[in-house]
Amino acid sequence: MALICETCIARASDLCGAFAGGEIAVLDAIAVRLRVEAGGYLFHEEASADFVYNISSGMGLLERLASDGRRQIMSFTQPGDFIGLSPTPVYRISAQALTEMTACRWRIGDLEALFGEHPELERRLRLIANRVLATTLDQVFVLGRRNANEKLAYLLLYLAERQARIFGPSDEVWLPMTRGDIADYLGVTVETASRTFGVLRRKGLIALPAADRVVLADRASLAELADREP
Amino acid sequence: MALICETCIARASDLCGAFAGGEIAVLDAIAVRLRVEAGGYLFHEEASADFVYNISSGMGLLERLASDGRRQIMSFTQPGDFIGLSPTPVYRISAQALTEMTACRWRIGDLEALFGEHPELERRLRLIANRVLATTLDQVFVLGRRNANEKLAYLLLYLAERQARIFGPSDEVWLPMTRGDIADYLGVTVETASRTFGVLRRKGLIALPAADRVVLADRASLAELADREP
């Protein structure tokens, strides 16, 4: 029996990790595999929130658009992330792929049906929600109370920490998103985002071997800027 | 048997509502009642996150302080709110009382011990986390992408909607918090918060019979400013 799950990068993710060894077959059986090309969407704001997703591979983002076009990015996603839970009947965010992306999709009701047999699954969903909430509160603080330099320092350290989980520890961070995406995450304009990269570079805190690769040259100073552990 | 729960304003709250009728005795038995005077704290940032709380009466706020003193308010709390869940071993926020406040406190482990007998309790905790997360994402958008006028319009409509649940629908909103608290919620300064009240008042969108009472005189325009349902 060769389940896709058994070789999946996200096998130990918050969600799938709820099933030990062969148990994963239960989850596998009711999953639908999806592939989305770069620029495509897993789901759209305003669409009926029937499904939840676990990212298997690829990078993406979660965004919300206002009626006048202003955009706020809520999160950058990577393999292992569980997304799509919504307390409202329609999604309040869209999930876009930054690179080619694969994911598993479940009807939320199908997952809930497993809670009886697999209480660990429900516990995981609870923990995921709590963890995402904690991260979002960090973001609230950053958006409300920090300036452009501090915001970017925060994002770079945050991405480094997250990418360490999939690529291993490194001082180099990959930025699969555009400067515009970064700006919309930090609540600034593209120009300010671009200038801020320049500021941190001239200060020697980072190096930019390419637009989409940042070297954290001085983690201590970055951490101080971000008011955070290095 | 006269349980405190039976006459509690928060009897039907997200948490306590998980127990129908007499079942509530289970929750009542392991609850500790607390009273905190205005200005006091239910729990402090950095303290060990052993307890969770359900607000029985009174208004409060959840705040985070940076090492340099900058403050961000994450939420204003009211009766029925469930707070204190933390994915980290220490709280990342403090819970302060704005008025005299009463609350029930549980050791988080004691609640978890009930999950087997009362699966509805775990479901509620999951839903609460999801709902708080959704609200926090709204806040992220507001902090990242809206100007001072829009921010205040959003807060007033949000408070009106929440207070309607405990006081009933009304065009008058009570502001038990100071202008400084409002500023720290919206990510602006006290002066800007104060000026912004003035702007909305001169535009005729609100009236201010007292500093702590706002009349939503023109909900439609406020909703348009906030990009939100009236």
Next chain:
DNA sequence: CGTATTCTTGATTGGCATCAATCCAGGTGG
């Protein structure tokens, strides 16, 4: 190789912060 998109940089503007003073309400004590 040409075109489109993204990124960067410059000049200027504008919104909010900062600094500073005054106003006001509630509480206190003479």
Next chain:
DNA sequence: CCACCTGGATTGATGCCAATCAAGAATACG
């Protein structure tokens, strides 16, 4: 009862950070 005090709220003057407007450079792509 009222002068005084205190913390919060408001208003004004000025400055600064990031937005906006504009142009050019680098990179990706057909």
